[in-house]
Amino acid sequence: MLKTHAITKKYGEFFALKDVSLAVRQGDIYGLVGRNGAGKTTLLKCIMGLARPSSGEVEINGQTQNLRAARHHMGFMINPAFFSYLNPKESLEYLCQVKGIKAKGEVGRLLMLVGLDGVKKPFKEFSLGMKQRLGIAGALLGSPAMVVLDEPINGLDPQGIIDMREVITGIHAQTGTTFVISSHILSELDLIATRFGFIEEGVFVQEITHHDLHEHTRKSLLIEVDDAVKAWAALQVLGIQQPQEPQEPGFSSSREPVIQESQAPAAGKGKGKASQLKLTTHLDQSHLIARTLIDSGVELYDLHRQETTLEEYFVRLIGGDPSC
Amino acid sequence: MLRYLRSEIYRLLHKKSMYLYLAGLAILYALFAFVRSGGFTPDSLISHAVDLFTFLPPLVGGYFFAALYTDDLSSKNLTTLIGFGMSKTGLVLAKLILMLVSCAVLYGLMPLFHCALYAVLGWPGSAANMATVYLFALRALLLTLAFAALSGIVVYGLQRGTFAFVLYILLAFNLISSMLTVFVKMFVPLLADYLILGITDRMVTGLLLGGPLLLPCIAYVLYVAVAAALSALAFHKKEMEF
Numbered sequence: 071m072l073k074t075h076a077i078t079k080k081y082g083e084f085f086a087l088k089d090v091s092l093a094v095r096q097g098d099i100y101g102l103v104g105r106n107g108a109g110k111t112t113l114l115k116c117i118m119g120l121a122r123p124s125s126g127e128v129e130i131n132g133q134t135q136n137l138r139a140a141r142h143h144m145g146f147m148i149n150p151a152f153f154s155y156l157n158p159k160e161s162l163e164y165l166c167q168v169k170g171i172k173a174k175g176e177v178g179r180l181l182m183l184v185g186l187d188g189v190k191k192p193f194k195e196f197s198l199g200m201k202q203r204l205g206i207a208g209a210l211l212g213s214p215a216m217v218v219l220d221e222p223i224n225g226l227d228p229q230g231i232i233d234m235r236e237v238i239t240g241i242h243a244q245t246g247t248t249f250v251i252s253s254h255i256l257s258e259l260d261l262i263a264t265r266f267g268f269i270e271e272g273v274f275v276q277e278i279t280h281h282d283l284h285e286h287t288r289k290s291l292l293i294e295v296d297d298a299v300k301a302w303a304a305l306q307v308l309g310i311q312q313p314q315e316p317q318e319p320g321f322s323s324s325r326e327p328v329i330q331e332s333q334a335p336a337a338g339k340g341k342g343k344a345s346q347l348k349l350t351t352h353l354d355q356s357h358l359i360a361r362t363l364i365d366s367g368v369e370l371y372d373l374h375r376q377e378t379t380l381e382e383y384f385v386r387l388i389g390g391d392p393s394c
Numbered sequence: 395m396l397r398y399l400r401s402e403i404y405r406l407l408h409k410k411s412m413y414l415y416l417a418g419l420a421i422l423y424a425l426f427a428f429v430r431s432g433g434f435t436p437d438s439l440i441s442h443a444v445d446l447f448t449f450l451p452p453l454v455g456g457y458f459f460a461a462l463y464t465d466d467l468s469s470k471n472l473t474t475l476i477g478f479g480m481s482k483t484g485l486v487l488a489k490l491i492l493m494l495v496s497c498a499v500l501y502g503l504m505p506l507f508h509c510a511l512y513a514v515l516g517w518p519g520s521a522a523n524m525a526t527v528y529l530f531a532l533r534a535l536l537l538t539l540a541f542a543a544l545s546g547i548v549v550y551g552l553q554r555g556t557f558a559f560v561l562y563i564l565l566a567f568n569l570i571s572s573m574l575t576v577f578v579k580m581f582v583p584l585l586a587d588y589l590i591l592g593i594t595d596r597m598v599t600g601l602l603l604g605g606p607l608l609l610p611c612i613a614y615v616l617y618v619a620v621a622a623a624l625s626a627l628a629f630h631k632k633e634m635e636f
Contacts, residue, residue, distance in 0.1 A: 115634070117477060118476075118477040119477065120473055120476060120477055120634045121633055121634065122633065137479075138479040138481060139479060140479070141477065141478065141479035142478060142479035144478075144479075146477050148473065148477070149470060149473075151403060151469055151470035151471055151473055151474050152469060152471075153409075153465060153469045153471065153581070154469060155409055155410065155411065156405065156408060156467070160405075160408050163403075163404065164401050164404060164405050164408075165474070165478075166477065167397055167398075167400050167404055168397060168398055168401045168474075168478060169397075169403030169478060170397045176406075208474075311520075387542070
């Protein structure tokens with residue numbers, strides 16, 4: 071539905087975006103995640119035609135030319151922008167006329183949805199949260215097939231964040247609207263997004279589904295032993311099956327246990343060649359696992375539970391300091 | 395574009411400050427006429443209109459320029475419009491049409507207001523007087539549109555509202571035109587007739603006294619068209635400001 075092909079955006083010598091290619095499918099709630107200044111807003115501006123890419127192109131519904139027509143059927147919010155003297159109803163009526171929306175009651179419905187019905191004061195007297203709400207209502211006007219929201223929960227209070235989440239998931243469930251939502255708060259996007267794109271310093275780092283993200287971040291049991299094969303044979307007694315294929319170190323994408331071998335001896339432990347087993351099942355049987363391994367003559371160096379939080383995953387992904 | 399024109403008229407009509415501002419101007423105008431009414435002569439109806447209507451481009455046109463052009467910048471509405479797929483050239487043209495329509499309505503009412511006011515003060519004008527007063531309102535309208543078209547280049551090229559508004563006001567108070575006229579008359583006298591003040595004056599003279607109209611009309615249309623084309627070009631070149 072929406073693709074970017076190697077988009078680069080340069081401001082002088084500074085690369086705001088470097089060869090960014092992403093693909094948003096119809097019906098996605100696509101979470102664009104990155105730190106402040108990572109390039110999220112610039113990417114969204116390029117998508118909406120508000121910034122011209124230095125190279126690369128945007129594809130909307132299979133078209134790379136004449137995107138103005140395609141954008142006419144999109145909703146977006148990049149910084150809520152309304153006339154300071156118009157109240158919420160007048161602001162949305164104005165946008166309705168710009169977009170040629172004639173559906174009766176559309177403005178009232180959206181104001182109700184974002185909790186601004188009955189508000190008579192002009193936009194200039196709005197709090198940041200109210201501005202965000204009105205911006206989202208403006209983006210949803212006319213039930214567009216795709217909605218682009220830049221940091222929609224900025225400035226919202228906790229109840230506002232919950233409300234907004236319910237609005238987005240509700241609309242997505244009812245109409246299958248595609249959402250592209252940027253945020254630097256992964257845990258918040260995690261509650262609604264179906265797919266994620268990670269961006270850092272203008273570089274698109276990874277695209278991942280919600281399911282895979284949780285596979286990468288779910289709890290596991292890390293076991294360090296002297297002999298992985300022997301340990302594995304011992305664990306079969308407990309019904310723990312050997313994985314068919316070795317997994318990417320540190321990231322498990324199946325429900326099978328993972329075995330990794332570490333050549334470097336752990337400092338201070340006096341052990342030789344150590345192997346690491348990562349189990350993502352049988353987490354509540356660590357005591358049985360330990361006893362079984364020891365009874366089988368396996369040298370057990372370490373056994374502990376590990377859980378990667380979304381934030382840790384994100385920081386690790388973008389190469390930052392996990393202790394941040 | 396029609397949808398956009400309609401939405402902008404809706405917005406203008408919901409700008410409460412417009413009613414207050416115009417009412418304030420009308421009261422000032424009436425007070426000014428009342429103060430001068432002691433020394434009225436048979437020529438006052440027209441001569442006062444000529445004097446007072448020179449303030450239409452800066453005071454009334456200036457308000458509409460701010461409401462139509464610079465409000466878009468201060469509210470970041472340009473980004474909304476472009477994001478919704480509106481064409482930049484269409485936007486430039488639509489703004490000129492809106493400026494023309496809104497000022498035409500106000501400037502069209504001004505001669506009526508002026509003549510009615512002077513009639514109340516004891517100096518009723520004839521139909522011929524009214525027609526002459528309308529000619530000067532037309533002159534003000536033509537100047538306003540030309541100044542807006544010129545300032546539009548700054549609006550879209552630099553996307554700086556205050557700068558554009560100051561330029562419009564300087565143009566509308568004839569400060570720039572006067573300096574330019576002096577300069578051109580000194581160095582390129584042939585060009586003096588083709589400055590916007592000269593062009594509109596020749597149009598009014600042509601209408602009033604029956605002089606040639608075609609050439610000044612063509613020059614005027616070209617003037618506005620070139621300014622609009624430059625605005626559109628500048629808008630296409632310039633990144634949207636946030």
